[in-house]
Amino acid sequence: MEILKAAMAGTLESSDAQVTVEPGNQDIELSIESSVINQFGRQIRTAVLETLDRLGVTAAKVTVVDKGALDCTLKARVECAVYRANGITENFPWGGDIR
Amino acid sequence: MIHPNKKRLRRSMMFLNAQKPSLIKDPYVYGVDSIMLDLEDAVAENQKDSARFSLYHALKEIDYHGIERVVRINGLDTPHWKEDIRVCVAGGCDAIRIAKTESAKDVQIVEEHVLAAEREFGRPEGSTLLMAALESCRGVLNALEICESSDRLFGIALSGGDYTKDLQTHITGTGIELAGARQHMIMAARAAGVQCFDTVFTNLDDMEAFEKEVEMIKLMGFDGKSLVNPRQIAVVHRIFTPTPKEIIFAEKVVREIDEKKAQGIGVFTVDGKMIDIAFYDGAKRTIELAKASGVYEGDL
Numbered sequence: 001m002e003i004l005k006a007a008m009a010g011t012l013e014s015s016d017a018q019v020t021v022e023p024g025n026q027d028i029e030l031s032i033e034s035s036v037i038n039q040f041g042r043q044i045r046t047a048v049l050e051t052l053d054r055l056g057v058t059a060a061k062v063t064v065v066d067k068g069a070l071d072c073t074l075k076a077r078v079e080c081a082v083y084r085a086n087g088i089t090e091n092f093p094w095g096g097d098i099r
Numbered sequence: 100m101i102h103p104n105k106k107r108l109r110r111s112m113m114f115l116n117a118q119k120p121s122l123i124k125d126p127y128v129y130g131v132d133s134i135m136l137d138l139e140d141a142v143a144e145n146q147k148d149s150a151r152f153s154l155y156h157a158l159k160e161i162d163y164h165g166i167e168r169v170v171r172i173n174g175l176d177t178p179h180w181k182e183d184i185r186v187c188v189a190g191g192c193d194a195i196r197i198a199k200t201e202s203a204k205d206v207q208i209v210e211e212h213v214l215a216a217e218r219e220f221g222r223p224e225g226s227t228l229l230m231a232a233l234e235s236c237r238g239v240l241n242a243l244e245i246c247e248s249s250d251r252l253f254g255i256a257l258s259g260g261d262y263t264k265d266l267q268t269h270i271t272g273t274g275i276e277l278a279g280a281r282q283h284m285i286m287a288a289r290a291a292g293v294q295c296f297d298t299v300f301t302n303l304d305d306m307e308a309f310e311k312e313v314e315m316i317k318l319m320g321f322d323g324k325s326l327v328n329p330r331q332i333a334v335v336h337r338i339f340t341p342t343p344k345e346i347i348f349a350e351k352v353v354r355e356i357d358e359k360k361a362q363g364i365g366v367f368t369v370d371g372k373m374i375d376i377a378f379y380d381g382a383k384r385t386i387e388l389a390k391a392s393g394v395y396e397g398d399l
Contacts, residue, residue, distance in 0.1 A: 009149050013119070013120075013121060014121050015121035015124060071160070072156035072161065073120040073156070076152035076155070076156045079152050080149045089148060089182075090181070090182045091185075092182070092185070094155055094186055094189030094190070098152070
């Protein structure tokens with residue numbers, strides 16, 4: 001999926017994450033800010049990159065501000081931001097690309 | 100075939116905003132009977148999509164330790180309900196709460212879409228239960244047809260805020276404005292053999308009034324109550340769980356009726372109270388409720 005416009009999902013509340021996606025050039029440029037970056041930085045990075053890969057996003061600038069989100073929350077926020085960036089609002093592939 | 104969970108214990112049904120990770124990540128710690136993950140009123144109009152993604156992954160990945168997972172979908176008068184149903188069924192929720200139900204047809208429309216979603220996502224047909232929230236005078240007046248509208252429907256719930264608006268009054272704290280709806284709905288539910296749930300109590304600073312309201316709705320025959328805060332759960336469970344005295348009396352009634360029936364005796368006394376066959380079902384219900392609440396140690 002191509003990132004057509006900048007889009008954001010999530011909040012800065014505890015246990016949440018705010019994910020911003022913007023059109024990119026050739027690859028994924030990922031920036032992560034988290035108070036638990038030392039303990040969970042790698043895990044957060046993996047969850048975000050795997051989700052982008054599943055959605056077929058190969059070029060994007062992605063910013064994650066993590067507030068202690070579980071993996072399932074990170075996935076949900078990344079997916080929401082990507083679909084918003086594509087203007088898709090219904091008929092989501094639940095259980096397909098979203099899983 | 101009747102769904103095995105259609106009559107499960109639902110004393111406490113707590114609303115949680117499906118969009119808030121902090122609320123939905125571990126609500127099983129409160130020991131509530133059912134959670135109601137909300138896609139409707141608690142979620143802002145421009146966050147409906149985000150709430151669905153959050154809901155899907157919560158349903159798929161969080162272990163709720165056997166707590167029933169109900170999802171409240173947006174009303175049929177909105178553009179959201181069809182996608183709500185798809186995500187609920189794809190995620191494998193236990194039941195869907197239909198907001199603003201006004202007729203049997205409303206339930207049947209939802210049922211058609213649920214069946215289509217079960218087929219689309221490979222879920223067993225008939226596995227998703229339904230409940231209907233009655234939020235208007237028309238909905239309350241049509242309670243019986245709503246209760247009888249679908250084999251999937253396990254119960255109806257009063258939504259007092261919207262109902263009193265439609266009635267052109269407001270929540271007074273006395274219960275007078277809800278009396279007619281409560282009585283009508285519980286009769287309709289019992290006539291149709293489904294469960295009935297009371298509306299939320301939102302004044303968290305007045306636990307005494309909350310307790311009185313729970314005692315009242317228990318006496319009226321309700322199966323449980325919609326809740327908005329974990330603090331309310333223990334009160335509901337205490338009031339809805341039979342006391343040891345009630346359990347002992349119910350056991351005596353059941354045993355005596357079984358015994359006296361065999362002897363051809365129809366009316367007798369237990370602990371000084373006149374008892375006949377009319378007490379049998381009530382006593383059996385007390386024992387069933389005690390069993391479901393985990394406090395029964397007898398052998399009936």
